[in-house]
Amino acid sequence: xxxxxxxxxxxxxxxxxxxxxxxxxxxxxxxxxxxxxxxxxxxxxxxxxxxxxxxxxxxxxxxxxxxxxxxxxxxxxxxxxxxxxxxxxxxxxxxxxxxxxxxxxxxxxxxxxxxxxxxxxxxxxxxxxxxxxxxxxxxxxxxxxxxxxxxxxxxxxxxxxxxxx
Amino acid sequence: xxxxxxxxxxxxxxxxxxxxxxxxxxxxxxxxxxxxxxxxxxxxxxxxxxxxxxxxxxxxxxxxxxxxxxxxxxxxxxxxxxxxxxxxxxxxxxxxxxxxxxxxxxxxxxxxxxxxxxxxxxxxxxxxxxxxxxxxxxxxxxxxxxxxxxxxxxxxxxxxxxxxxxxxxxxxxxxxxxxxxxxxxxxxxxxxxxxxxxxxxxxxxxxxxxxxxxxxxxxxxxxxxxxxxxxxxxxxxxxxxxxxxxxxxx
Numbered sequence: 001x002x003x004x005x006x007x008x009x010x011x012x013x014x015x016x017x018x019x020x021x022x023x024x025x026x027x028x029x030x031x032x033x034x035x036x037x038x039x040x041x042x043x044x045x046x047x048x049x050x051x052x053x054x055x056x057x058x059x060x061x062x063x064x065x066x067x068x069x070x071x072x073x074x075x076x077x078x079x080x081x082x083x084x085x086x087x088x089x090x091x092x093x094x095x096x097x098x099x100x101x102x103x104x105x106x107x108x109x110x111x112x113x114x115x116x117x118x119x120x121x122x123x124x125x126x127x128x129x130x131x132x133x134x135x136x137x138x139x140x141x142x143x144x145x146x147x148x149x150x151x152x153x154x155x156x157x158x159x160x161x162x163x164x165x
Numbered sequence: 166x167x168x169x170x171x172x173x174x175x176x177x178x179x180x181x182x183x184x185x186x187x188x189x190x191x192x193x194x195x196x197x198x199x200x201x202x203x204x205x206x207x208x209x210x211x212x213x214x215x216x217x218x219x220x221x222x223x224x225x226x227x228x229x230x231x232x233x234x235x236x237x238x239x240x241x242x243x244x245x246x247x248x249x250x251x252x253x254x255x256x257x258x259x260x261x262x263x264x265x266x267x268x269x270x271x272x273x274x275x276x277x278x279x280x281x282x283x284x285x286x287x288x289x290x291x292x293x294x295x296x297x298x299x300x301x302x303x304x305x306x307x308x309x310x311x312x313x314x315x316x317x318x319x320x321x322x323x324x325x326x327x328x329x330x331x332x333x334x335x336x337x338x339x340x341x342x343x344x345x346x347x348x349x350x351x352x353x354x355x356x357x358x359x360x361x362x363x364x365x366x367x368x369x370x371x372x373x374x375x376x377x378x379x380x381x382x383x384x385x386x387x388x389x390x391x392x393x394x395x396x397x398x399x400x401x402x403x404x405x406x407x408x409x410x411x412x413x414x415x
Contacts, residue, residue: 062292063213092217092288095295139199140303141206149199165295 014081019053020045022081026073029066030144033112036070040100043091052085053078058096061145061165098164114147115161127152128159135159170283171225172245173346175235176388177274178218179246182236183396184267185211186403191254203303207264210296217289237407241397242390249332251387251396255325258318261307262325268301269365270336273358282350305369312373323375330378335385337362 014022023045024037036042036057044056055074059067071088078086098117106116110128118125124133132154140163142149147160188208195201219232249267254260275294281287311318337359346352370377386392406413 059213059292061210061213062217062289062296063209063211065209092285092292095288095291139203140299141199141203143202145206145209149202163299165299 016045016047016053019047019078019081019083022077023055023074026070026077029069030146031109031112031114033108034105038102038105038108040096041070051083052087053083054087054089056089056091058091060096063145096165098162101162109162113159115150115159117162117164121164125150125161127155127157129157130155135161168225169342169345169349170286170351171222172342173352174218174222174225174286176245176342177278178215178222178235179244180250180267181211181218182215183244183246183399184250184263185209185215186399187250187252187254188260188264191260196257204260207300207303210293210300214289214293214296218286221285221289233407237404241392241400244392244396244400245388245390246396247332247335248384248387248393249329249336251393251399252329252332253395255328256321258311258321258325259328261304261311262322262329264300265304265308265369266329266333266336266366268297268304269362269369270358271297272301272365273361274353274355277353277358281352286351301365305365308369308375309373312370312375319374322373326375327378327380330380331382331384334383335387338385338388340388 020042023042024035026036026042028034028036028039028041039060041057041060042055043058044054046054046056048054055078057067057070057074067090074088075086099119101117109116110126113128115125115128125135126133127135130152132152134154135150135152138149138151138158140148142160146162146165148163149158150161151158185208188204188211192201192205192208195204215236216232219235223230223232223235247267249263252259252263271293275290275297278290279287279294281290308322311322313319337355339354339356343352343354347354366377369375384393
């Protein structure tokens with residue numbers, strides 16, 4: 001009940017900037033250490049004078065199954081902050097690229113056990129467990145569309161590599 | 166007659182939707198776990214492209230239809246996919262060969278469509294181009310492994326090449342709608358894609374020790390809604406839920 005009152009109070013004061021910061025905390029359901037801001041999925045947050053919030057997101061992969069979930073998460077967060085009229089748009093241009101991933105996001109991925117996408121194709125893919133630059137590709141298609149499966153030939157552990165696109 | 170861009174989008178949407186459904190049928194049957202994941206991932210990419218194109222196509226018509234309506238409520242004659250993608254899975258060599266032919270086509274199609282003056286199509290194409298590039302890498306590596314593998318894998322792959330070759334020409338045939346889309350700066354002439362496709366096939370076949378089919382018989386009709394008998398069965402399975410329980414939501 002208190003929470004409802006609080007969110008009611010927040011309604012009066014939350015600015016578009018604050019809404020953006022709130023939405024930036026929505027996490028990717030498949031890689032929960034990363035937020036949609038870390039990934040570059042969240043493209044734009046606008047509020048019209050009549051109070052409608054228009055959020056623009058872009059898919060990482062064409063068939064990314066997380067998009068529906070993200071749309072409903074964005075709506076939920078905005079509803080909790082008193083915004084009843086929400087529109088979530090999908091944009092395809094410019095096409096998402098792993099280059100948009102922040103350095104901080106890449107560090108978080110490594111900590112989580114996923115080798116981050118490289119900035120240059122010639123950079124090494126380091127094992128997230130032992131940091132060795134020694135691995136072989138097992139499959140270009142891992143547990144999700146964005147990851148490839150590799151095995152470290154130094155420590156012997158399998159790991160996911162977030163593919164560069 | 167519906168909007169020309171609507172009809173143009175349907176062609177590419179249907180290619181991806183039908184191939185996605187075919188690949189999905191194969192999930193859990195692949196020869197190894199990694200390949201099962203790959204098939205599922207590739208099917209998902211094709212499904213995503215189809216979904217975005219269908220939603221865009223639906224938005225161009227005033228009939229108030231959704232992308233889902235276009236996927237689940239059109240009949241066989243209304244589907245305009247290539248005959249290649251509706252062909253049954255057969256053995257693994259058939260699946261790889263069908264995929265390789267189609268990937269080599271889409272790997273040149275999407276970069277060209279990414280330059281389209283139709284902004285949304287260009288955006289979808291730019292993303293699909295990246296996906297088609299790694300699909301092609303994957304199917305090419307399998308063509309080589311199977312073709313240049315054991316006597317058994319070679320024979321099966323050559324059989325698949327011979328069986329599917331009759332669906333190749335259709336990918337590169339140009340009709341009035343293509344011409345209209347090219348003139349509008351929206352589409353590409355499929356015929357112009359053939360040279361790059363042939364190049365990819367020649368290089369891969371040489372390494373895979375495979376030969377082009379000697380049979381020049383060619384089938385066509387998919388773009389006009391005339392299909393092989395296999396599409397009806399595929400649609401029966403894909404559409405039965407929405408047909409039986411109209412409007413059912415997940």
